[in-house]
Amino acid sequence: MADGDFLGGVELISPVEFAKGKIQAVQDYALLSVQSVTNLFKKPLYIADFIQQADSIGVGSLTITVLTGLSVGGALALNSASTLGRFGALSLIAQLVSIGMVREIGPVFTGLMVAGRNASGMASEIGSMRVTEQIDAMRALGTDPMKKLVTPRVAATVFMLFFLTILADLLGLVGGSIVARVMYGLDWHQYWTTSWQILAYSDVLMGLIKPLLFGFIIATIGCYYGLTAQGGTQGVGRATTQAVVASGILILVVDFFLTRLLMTMLGYR
Amino acid sequence: MPSTLLMDDANRSHANSSNQAIIFEDVRLEFADKAVLDNVSFSLPRGQTKAIFGATGSGKSTILKLTLGLFKPDAGRILVMGEDVTAMSENDLFELRRKIGIVFQESALFDSLTVRDNVAYRLVEEGKIGDEEIDRRVHEALSFVELEHTVDMFPSELSGGMRRRVGIARAIITKPEVLLYDSPTGGLDPVTSTTIIELLVKQRDVFGTSSLLVTHRLQDAFIMATHRFDRDTGHMQPLPTGSKSHVPMSFLILREGKVIFDGDAIELVKTDNPYIRRFLA
Numbered sequence: 412m413a414d415g416d417f418l419g420g421v422e423l424i425s426p427v428e429f430a431k432g433k434i435q436a437v438q439d440y441a442l443l444s445v446q447s448v449t450n451l452f453k454k455p456l457y458i459a460d461f462i463q464q465a466d467s468i469g470v471g472s473l474t475i476t477v478l479t480g481l482s483v484g485g486a487l488a489l490n491s492a493s494t495l496g497r498f499g500a501l502s503l504i505a506q507l508v509s510i511g512m513v514r515e516i517g518p519v520f521t522g523l524m525v526a527g528r529n530a531s532g533m534a535s536e537i538g539s540m541r542v543t544e545q546i547d548a549m550r551a552l553g554t555d556p557m558k559k560l561v562t563p564r565v566a567a568t569v570f571m572l573f574f575l576t577i578l579a580d581l582l583g584l585v586g587g588s589i590v591a592r593v594m595y596g597l598d599w600h601q602y603w604t605t606s607w608q609i610l611a612y613s614d615v616l617m618g619l620i621k622p623l624l625f626g627f628i629i630a631t632i633g634c635y636y637g638l639t640a641q642g643g644t645q646g647v648g649r650a651t652t653q654a655v656v657a658s659g660i661l662i663l664v665v666d667f668f669l670t671r672l673l674m675t676m677l678g679y680r
Numbered sequence: 681m682p683s684t685l686l687m688d689d690a691n692r693s694h695a696n697s698s699n700q701a702i703i704f705e706d707v708r709l710e711f712a713d714k715a716v717l718d719n720v721s722f723s724l725p726r727g728q729t730k731a732i733f734g735a736t737g738s739g740k741s742t743i744l745k746l747t748l749g750l751f752k753p754d755a756g757r758i759l760v761m762g763e764d765v766t767a768m769s770e771n772d773l774f775e776l777r778r779k780i781g782i783v784f785q786e787s788a789l790f791d792s793l794t795v796r797d798n799v800a801y802r803l804v805e806e807g808k809i810g811d812e813e814i815d816r817r818v819h820e821a822l823s824f825v826e827l828e829h830t831v832d833m834f835p836s837e838l839s840g841g842m843r844r845r846v847g848i849a850r851a852i853i854t855k856p857e858v859l860l861y862d863s864p865t866g867g868l869d870p871v872t873s874t875t876i877i878e879l880l881v882k883q884r885d886v887f888g889t890s891s892l893l894v895t896h897r898l899q900d901a902f903i904m905a906t907h908r909f910d911r912d913t914g915h916m917q918p919l920p921t922g923s924k925s926h927v928p929m930s931f932l933i934l935r936e937g938k939v940i941f942d943g944d945a946i947e948l949v950k951t952d953n954p955y956i957r958r959f960l961a
């Protein structure tokens with residue numbers, strides 16, 4: 412202890428220790444992820460907690476989902492129009508907006524918005540419970556925080572993000588159609604028929620698989636950072652920020668690989 | 681009273697581990713390369729209350745958390761009700777923890793739940809009894825700590841001392857065989873402190889609960905060593921002089937993670953360790 416005093420309290424961590432810490436963290440996160448799923452098949456199931464979480468995640472995120480869907484769909488239409496207009500192919504707006512929204516933009520934007528709102532919420536809520544010893548109290552009272560806190564949040568987020576994404580996709584099409592009609596005078600009816608017709612089964616499938624994974628990422632990351640929060644209120648703040656950043660980045664990276672994987676599996680060329 | 685006789689027996693047969701509620705064997709724990717507990721050994725006979733003293737940071741709360749298996753020691757064994765918590769999986773520990781109640785130093789009440797739901801937490805989790813019975817038990821536990829009127833309040837609406845008492849109600853509601861109290865009288869006024877100490881004496885003498893009591897106040901433990909709960913008056917009564925050894929009460933003093941005293945009140949008063957003498961003064 413005394414030897415280190417001349418460093419003025421700066422902690423020096425060897426690269427090996429640092430790597431060990433990171434590997435341990437990844438291991439812990441993996442364990443949490445696995446348990447969050449296996450707990451679904453073990454008693455007790457916390458149904459009431461699931462419903463409460465579903466309500467706070469689903470109903471609570473409705474406004475941001477509606478706004479995100481409408482504005483992103485509209486913006487997508489604007490951008491496509493300016494490009495397509497140069498080739499005299501304005502009528503293709505519907506196809507571009509529809510495919511872009513359902514396959515990519517809808518799931519990713521909804522995921523990012525919900526991550527911003529709920530990964531942070533979970534990290535700060537569970538983090539405060541952690542630093543005020545409520546997590547210890549829970550364990551001491553014979554309850555597994557993994558079952559009581561993590562599993563309901565993961566299940567509720569996966570479940571609700573799925574429907575929120577469908578809603579965002581639809582509102583994206585609505586936003587696009589408004590732009591197409593009002594600003595470019597396209598036919599309303601024709602817009603909707605083409606939007607619908609262009610969508611293949613595989614497009615929809617890809618758009619619906621993504622939110623399942625993104626929901627899982629949001630909740631497990633939020634809970635992980637909450638449960639590992641350390642060092643008082645400041646630590647909770649740090650955990651919250653980290654949860655938003657980590658879940659956001661992870662969603663984008665996973666999206667890239669998942670898109671590639673699904674394209675292969677679903678036979679895109 | 682037959683229960684007192686039993687406790688005397690337990691006191692005499694330290695070696696027999698089935699009579700021990702808690703045993704620490706050479707327990708060592710480090711946080712960031714600093715020894716928090718250094719070869720700590722002691723045992724708590726069933727039915728006895730052991731008061732744990734020590735300066736702040738000497739590892740008292742850590743001992744309670746280790747007893748519950750909330751984390752594992754780096755070396756040594758800890759037996760609780762005959763089971764080795766250092767070798768148990770988290771899942772098995774949940775079962776064992778149902779027999780143990782703990783009052784946390786900072787209460788650790790669930791701030792999103794009302795007082796009623798906090799106190800009822802264990803009963804609701806176990807899910808064995810109906811709402812009406814739960815309400816009755818909550819009422820009973822809260823009246824034990826004289827806080828019936830707070831049932832529908834949230835922890836944030838309570839004072840520190842009230843929270844502490846709700847914490848006690850939450851710990852005792854299932855009538856656990858072992859109770860761990862972390863500074864239950866810390867920062868409370870003398871009257872409330874005495875009420876709480878009387879509660880602990882009642883737990884010890886009426887229910888025969890084995891407990892570890894972490895405290896900064898030596899006088900609390902001395903009251904416990906010199907009083908016995910009287911069922912007729914419903915209050916604790918001082919023992920007639922000269923019969924101290926009949927109270928199942930012992931003392932453990934820690935200094936920088938080491939046990940420097942483990943014995944009963946008489947031995948404590950007689951000790952000539954200067955550090956302890958300063959503590960007693």
Ligand SMILES: Nc1ncnc2c1ncn2[C@@H]1O[C@H](COP(=O)(O)OP(=O)(O)OP(=O)(O)O)[C@@H](O)[C@H]1O
Nearest residue numbers: 711712716734735736737738739740741742743785
């Ligand atoms: N989670 C932790 N991480 C790192 N160090 C810890 C942790 N918990 C406790 N410690 C350290 O362990 C030592 C003992 O802590 P403990 O809480 O047991 O003290 P205590 O005797 O209960 O003190 P007090 O009388 O103030 O409650 C302290 O030096 C503390 O800094």
Ligand SMILES: [Mg+2]
Nearest residue numbers: 740741742785
């Ligand atoms: Mg303490």
